[in-house]
Amino acid sequence: MTDATAQSPEPRKQSSLISSDARTAKRNAAEKRFRAYGLTAILMGLAFLVVLFVSIVRSGMPAFTRTVVDVEFVLTQEQFDASEKELFKTKAYSNLFIAELQDQLTASGLSIDFDAKAIERLLGKVGGTLREHYKANAADLGKPVQFELAASSRVDGYFKGRVSRDTLQDSRFLMLSDLDLVDALEEVGIIKQAFNWTFVTGADSGVDNPGGAGIGASVVGSFFMMIVVLVLSLPIGVAASIYLEEFAPQNRLTDLIEVNISNLAAVPSIVFGILGLAVFIQFMHLPQSAPLVGGLVLTLMTLPTIIISTRASLKSVPPSIRDAALGVGASKMQAVFHHVLPLAMPGILTGTIIGLAQALGETAPLLLIGMVGFVARGYPEGIVAGFTEANSAMPAQIYTWAARADVSFYEKAWGGIIVLLAFLLTMNIIAIILRRRFERRW
Amino acid sequence: MNDMRILERKVAANDIKISASNTQVYYGDNHAIKDVSIEIEDKTVTAFIGPSGCGKSTFLRCLNRMNDTIDICRVEGDILLDGEDIYDKRVDPVQLRAKVGMVFQKPNPFPKSIYDNIAYGPRIHGLANSKADLDVIVEKSLRRGAIWDEVKDRLHAPGTGLSGGQQQRLCIARAVATEPEVLLMDEPCSALDPIATAQVEELIDELRVSYSVVIVTHSMQQAARVSQKTAFFHLGNLVEYGDTGQIFTNPKDPRTESYITGRIG
Numbered sequence: 261m262t263d264a265t266a267q268s269p270e271p272r273k274q275s276s277l278i279s280s281d282a283r284t285a286k287r288n289a290a291e292k293r294f295r296a297y298g299l300t301a302i303l304m305g306l307a308f309l310v311v312l313f314v315s316i317v318r319s320g321m322p323a324f325t326r327t328v329v330d331v332e333f334v335l336t337q338e339q340f341d342a343s344e345k346e347l348f349k350t351k352a353y354s355n356l357f358i359a360e361l362q363d364q365l366t367a368s369g370l371s372i373d374f375d376a377k378a379i380e381r382l383l384g385k386v387g388g389t390l391r392e393h394y395k396a397n398a399a400d401l402g403k404p405v406q407f408e409l410a411a412s413s414r415v416d417g418y419f420k421g422r423v424s425r426d427t428l429q430d431s432r433f434l435m436l437s438d439l440d441l442v443d444a445l446e447e448v449g450i451i452k453q454a455f456n457w458t459f460v461t462g463a464d465s466g467v468d469n470p471g472g473a474g475i476g477a478s479v480v481g482s483f484f485m486m487i488v489v490l491v492l493s494l495p496i497g498v499a500a501s502i503y504l505e506e507f508a509p510q511n512r513l514t515d516l517i518e519v520n521i522s523n524l525a526a527v528p529s530i531v532f533g534i535l536g537l538a539v540f541i542q543f544m545h546l547p548q549s550a551p552l553v554g555g556l557v558l559t560l561m562t563l564p565t566i567i568i569s570t571r572a573s574l575k576s577v578p579p580s581i582r583d584a585a586l587g588v589g590a591s592k593m594q595a596v597f598h599h600v601l602p603l604a605m606p607g608i609l610t611g612t613i614i615g616l617a618q619a620l621g622e623t624a625p626l627l628l629i630g631m632v633g634f635v636a637r638g639y640p641e642g643i644v645a646g647f648t649e650a651n652s653a654m655p656a657q658i659y660t661w662a663a664r665a666d667v668s669f670y671e672k673a674w675g676g677i678i679v680l681l682a683f684l685l686t687m688n689i690i691a692i693i694l695r696r697r698f699e700r701r702w
Numbered sequence: 703m704n705d706m707r708i709l710e711r712k713v714a715a716n717d718i719k720i721s722a723s724n725t726q727v728y729y730g731d732n733h734a735i736k737d738v739s740i741e742i743e744d745k746t747v748t749a750f751i752g753p754s755g756c757g758k759s760t761f762l763r764c765l766n767r768m769n770d771t772i773d774i775c776r777v778e779g780d781i782l783l784d785g786e787d788i789y790d791k792r793v794d795p796v797q798l799r800a801k802v803g804m805v806f807q808k809p810n811p812f813p814k815s816i817y818d819n820i821a822y823g824p825r826i827h828g829l830a831n832s833k834a835d836l837d838v839i840v841e842k843s844l845r846r847g848a849i850w851d852e853v854k855d856r857l858h859a860p861g862t863g864l865s866g867g868q869q870q871r872l873c874i875a876r877a878v879a880t881e882p883e884v885l886l887m888d889e890p891c892s893a894l895d896p897i898a899t900a901q902v903e904e905l906i907d908e909l910r911v912s913y914s915v916v917i918v919t920h921s922m923q924q925a926a927r928v929s930q931k932t933a934f935f936h937l938g939n940l941v942e943y944g945d946t947g948q949i950f951t952n953p954k955d956p957r958t959e960s961y962i963t964g965r966i967g
Contacts, residue, residue: 509773510773578810580806580808580810581810581812581813582771583768583771583804583806583810584806584810584811584812584873584876585812585822586768586771586799587766587768587799587803587804587805587806587877588799588800588803588822588823588826588876588877588879588880589796589797589799589800589803589823589826589827589880590796590822590823590826591796594826598822598826599812603813
């Protein structure tokens with residue numbers, strides 16, 4: 261100290277606050293550049309998100325509508341009796357239906373010739389549908405009944421732009437002349453677009469019937485799997501992390517466990533699929549394609565995520581809270597369960613739901629354990645109520661559709677993605693709400 | 703409470719509450735407390751002073767086995783509370799901590815209501831049989847913590863919403879709610895302003911009537927103001943222990959003298 265005062269200080273350089281010197285200017289420029297980078301990065305991310313969202317919605321929305329022939333039809337008791345006496349009963353119903361269509365077209369001043377074959381190409385076996393309806397509901401006889409009949413997927417494609425007059429070649433599925441009929445029916449308002457309940461509630465269909473394919477059954481499959489995952493991974497994961505974080509001594513063994521849990525979180529999901537196939541199906545003989553097995557495999561995958569996030573949130577609880585609890589004579593367990601865990605709850609819940617969301621979107625392991633079970637009938641009979649019965653899962657179903665040759669399945673795959681995203685969005689919203697609710701200041 | 707008359711302060715001989723002999727504490731290879739022997743009296747405020755890192759907080763935390771939570775910490779030697787070795791294998795640290803309460807450096811109320819903060823200890827120790835009992839305990843404790851008048855109208859407001867000084871008095875009230883016999887305070891006023899400090903010091907003086915209070919402090923003025931006995935720690939050693947008046951006016955050890963006159967530390 262004395263040294264400093266002994267030497268005469270060097271004359272101070274005069275500087276103005278108004279004009280910045282070179283160093284400051286350089287620093288400010290660097291900061292501006294960095295801000296620009298950051299902003300660009302965010303804008304690019306947003307742009308990608310918008311592109312993704314728009315393309316999903318554009319490609320997927322058509323899956324939620326279908327083309328139907330909506331027609332009012334009256335069948336008298338006499339017509340019914342007469343038709344039942346015929347040799348080809350459904351043929352008789354079909355002819356009556358065609359006559360009715362013809363009448364309605366003529367009434368609107370349009371005259372167009374078509375035969376039963378054309379109607380079959382457009383609507384499939386109409387006669388059978390009508391007959392079944394009247395046999396089941398005899399009371400409807402003589403009264404006008406509104407029929408909504410699904411058009412074939414090619415006609416559907418004509419409305420959605422997959423099929424056009426320029427590219428269509430006459431085949432047993434659809435003739436060019438049929439499109440004239442379709443146009444005429446649309447003009448009269450008989451053919452129109454309606455919400456596709458089959459897609460929302462139904463099960464997968466055969467490869468040649470994209471119109472009847474639905475995601476409903478696999479939604480149920482995914483739901484059962486998520487229940488298995490939640491019930492298994494939340495208690496196991498939270499118990500494991502509490503033990504590791506609060507009770508376990510710090511030694512080589514716990515270090516090893518810790519490293520392995522981190523590694524486990526990075527293991528490719530297909531490895532878990534093979535493990536599940538070998539252990540749960542081949543060794544333990546659990547049923548194939550069952551939500552139970554799918555859930556077990558996804559539990560293995562979700563556990564590390566839950567453990568890591570739970571440990572992180574336990575760690576973030578200030579140690580002073582533990583001290584306070586121990587200081588008034590709480591046991592270690594009381595301190596953890598009364599004070600630490602409630603404070604860590606928002607983090608644990610968020611981690612759990614993120615883990616579940618990850619599991620919900622996982623495809624590869626499900627394909628390996630055969631979670632592509634084919635449920636033949638739609639809602640409500642087709643909804644498989646059980647953990648051990650064969651079912652499908654949303655992402656596996658989407659994958660199956662995307663891999664099929666018929667282009668109309670492509671649209672279904674996109675539609676399935678919308679449903680999947682809706683579920684993920686819901687789960688994230690729940691996570692945010694839970695976070696808000698449990699969050700407390702300290 | 704007057705600096706100028708510490709010599710004349712009445713020092714009554716009380717029973718020995720805590721007696722430590724040849725205590726050693728190690729943090730891994732680091733020998734943090736070296737051969738400390740001390741006898742802490744009942745119904746007395748004992749102050750631990752010394753420079754940072756001298757081991758006074760470590761030794762304080764040995765007295766209710768808070769060091770158990772640190773894996774690498776090892777305690778040797780005997781520490782007797784009322785003649786019983788608190789490091790005996792049969793001793794449950796939870797029971798010990800109910801007898802030896804602790805107040806920490808940073809106010810650390812639970813993120814719960816004021817009422818629940820106080821009621822937590824009595825609840826887990828089963829001190830109250832009914833809601834009415836608990837209400838009585840809460841009121842008594844808050845009165846002892848000299849904070850009742852400030853919070854009686856908002857017992858169900860969060861404890862974390864109080865000011866720093868109020869939070870610390872709440873923590874003291876929480877510590878006395880379990881009816882401890884000894885109260886350990888680890889720099890309870892270091893985060894408080896002078897007015898709150900004065901309130902807490904006054905409170906400590908009142909608590910002396912029923913408890914043996916051990917306080918760690920960095921402020922020598924505070925030690926002189928509140929304590930009857932003072933222990934000076936330096937580099938893990940207990941350098942000098944005696945009546946506060948004697949330590950501050952007539953220290954026997956040259957290191958103590960250097961410290962209290964501001965030359966080391």
